[in-house]
Amino acid sequence: MSTLSLDAESLCADLAVGVRRLLRPGGVLVGVWSGGAWLAERVQRTLGLPGEHGVISSALHRDDFGSRGMSTGADPTRLPFEVEGAHIVLIDDVLYTGRTTRAAINELFDFGRPASVALAVLVDRGGRELPIQPDHSAARIVLPPGQRLRLARSEAGRLSFDFKEGD
Amino acid sequence: MLAQRNPQLNAHGELIHLLSIEGLPRAVLTQILDTAGSFLSVNDREVKKVPLLRGKSVFNLFFENSTRTRTTFEIAAKRLSADVINLDIARSSTAKGESLLDTIANLSAMHADMFVVRHGESGAPYLIAKHCAPHVHVVNAGDGRHAHPTQGLLDMYTIRHYKKDFSGLTVAIVGDIVHSRVARSDIHALTTLGVPEIRAVGPKTLVPGDLREMGVRVCHDMVEGIRGADVIIMLRLQNERMSGALLPSAGEFFKNYGLTPEKLALAKPDAIVMHPGPINRGVEIDSAVADGRQSVILPQVTFGIAVRMAVMSIIAGNNA
Numbered sequence: 001m002s003t004l005s006l007d008a009e010s011l012c013a014d015l016a017v018g019v020r021r022l023l024r025p026g027g028v029l030v031g032v033w034s035g036g037a038w039l040a041e042r043v044q045r046t047l048g049l050p051g052e053h054g055v056i057s058s059a060l061h062r063d064d065f066g067s068r069g070m071s072t073g074a075d076p077t078r079l080p081f082e083v084e085g086a087h088i089v090l091i092d093d094v095l096y097t098g099r100t101t102r103a104a105i106n107e108l109f110d111f112g113r114p115a116s117v118a119l120a121v122l123v124d125r126g127g128r129e130l131p132i133q134p135d136h137s138a139a140r141i142v143l144p145p146g147q148r149l150r151l152a153r154s155e156a157g158r159l160s161f162d163f164k165e166g167d
Numbered sequence: 168m169l170a171q172r173n174p175q176l177n178a179h180g181e182l183i184h185l186l187s188i189e190g191l192p193r194a195v196l197t198q199i200l201d202t203a204g205s206f207l208s209v210n211d212r213e214v215k216k217v218p219l220l221r222g223k224s225v226f227n228l229f230f231e232n233s234t235r236t237r238t239t240f241e242i243a244a245k246r247l248s249a250d251v252i253n254l255d256i257a258r259s260s261t262a263k264g265e266s267l268l269d270t271i272a273n274l275s276a277m278h279a280d281m282f283v284v285r286h287g288e289s290g291a292p293y294l295i296a297k298h299c300a301p302h303v304h305v306v307n308a309g310d311g312r313h314a315h316p317t318q319g320l321l322d323m324y325t326i327r328h329y330k331k332d333f334s335g336l337t338v339a340i341v342g343d344i345v346h347s348r349v350a351r352s353d354i355h356a357l358t359t360l361g362v363p364e365i366r367a368v369g370p371k372t373l374v375p376g377d378l379r380e381m382g383v384r385v386c387h388d389m390v391e392g393i394r395g396a397d398v399i400i401m402l403r404l405q406n407e408r409m410s411g412a413l414l415p416s417a418g419e420f421f422k423n424y425g426l427t428p429e430k431l432a433l434a435k436p437d438a439i440v441m442h443p444g445p446i447n448r449g450v451e452i453d454s455a456v457a458d459g460r461q462s463v464i465l466p467q468v469t470f471g472i473a474v475r476m477a478v479m480s481i482i483a484g485n486n487a
Contacts, residue, residue, distance in 0.1 A: 111214075
């Protein structure tokens with residue numbers, strides 16, 4: 001049904017610009033598994049940042065554990081730097097209810113107390129259920145609640161959007 | 168009418184209790200091992216706790232003593248933020264004549280969400296799982312000679328950690344197989360995960376020939392049993408076996424089936440040595456082997472916590 005076309009690759013360039021603006025000196029990138037982790041990897045390269053980006057899994061802090069059970073298949077959190085006192089830009093592909101972001105921030109704090117956390121996303125699709133707003137979004141769209149939107153990555157590393165009707 | 172459903176799985180094939188490895192599909196075992204992998208790193212965090220079981224009460228019901236298993240379950244539940252209540256049942260109400268199901272009914276009235284059960288009678292955890300409320304989950308922490316599924320799973324986690332893959336492995340289980348719930352759980356898990364050669368090694372009194380029906384190769388000769396093995400699982404020789412007619416003496420057993428550096432040299436050079444603990448030095452295993460570079464006995468204990476966290480979090484998240 002969607003006539004909307006979102007070019008993930010060109011939005012990536014905009015995301016990198018936004019992240020550069022948010023990044024404080026010595027700051028680090030953390031991508032939310034899985035789509036956000038691909039984006040963090042890309043932005044890290046585009047901006048020529050030293051070291052390695054972090055990856056965070058929200059699986060252990062999700063609030064729908066009681067109804068949906070343990071989510072498996074996610075890579076575990078990997079933060080190859082000290083979280084305590086760090087300036088962090090958290091990157092995700094799609095910001096929707098805000099619940100994943102809440103879980104990711106909780107996960108982050110299990111590793112230490114960051115000096116600051118900013119949020120950059122590729123797409124803000126509205127529909128928030130928590131008071132969480134991005135500091136930068138490369139695109140803002142409105143989608144019906146049943147519609148699923150996810151980032152996909154080809155074997156060659158090309159990013160695209162995956163639209164699906166609801167579960 | 169379909170065959171009766173495995174009582175450990177709900178209608179969607181999801182794990183709701185862990186009672187035995189027997190009959191669990193490979194996908195469920197792999198899910199547990201994969202999930203355990205993500206819990207292992209929780210130990211490296213500033214905050215060594217995740218909130219998955221926050222607000223849940225886990226009751227440790229040990230009708231048989233076991234400090235180690237009870238402690239690792241307690242640590243696992245606490246790392247998941249559960250409230251843990253330890254009941255030394257052997258010394259309390261059952262001693263006053265209360266039946267198992269009455270005990271369970273009373274504890275359920277205290278709003279238990281999960282029972283971790285060790286019992287001398289095979290099948291006791293099944294009985295509890297059958298009679299508890301639908302939202303209550305049961306983990307078997309060892310029942311009689313029947314099963315010790317979390318030990319089996321942590322053994323599988325250990326093997327996968329060091330060997331990466333189960334296909335192509337030769338695994339030798341050595342010692343008192345017939346009385347061992349660990350051996351039984353290991354054999355079921357190894358079979359389900361596709362290990363091509365499983366050997367049961369020990370004297371005829373402790374390794375009867377009918378074990379072949381479980382698909383294992385029975386070896387009464389230690390040299391034959393251990394030669395070329397990738398993994399050696401030593402079992403604890405229980406002292407009470409010695410007093411019966413099953414074994415002449417501990418010294419005799421060590422001479423024939425004790426794992427010494429000389430015997431270990433027959434296995435593959437990169438073979439790992441496992442043991443569920445507690446070890447009897449000089450009875451089933453030589454100190455030089457237990458403390459040697461091929462021993463993974465202590466990593467097994469660490470992996471055991473992550474595996475128990477995985478089991479508890481998976482079953483707690485699935486509804487009956």
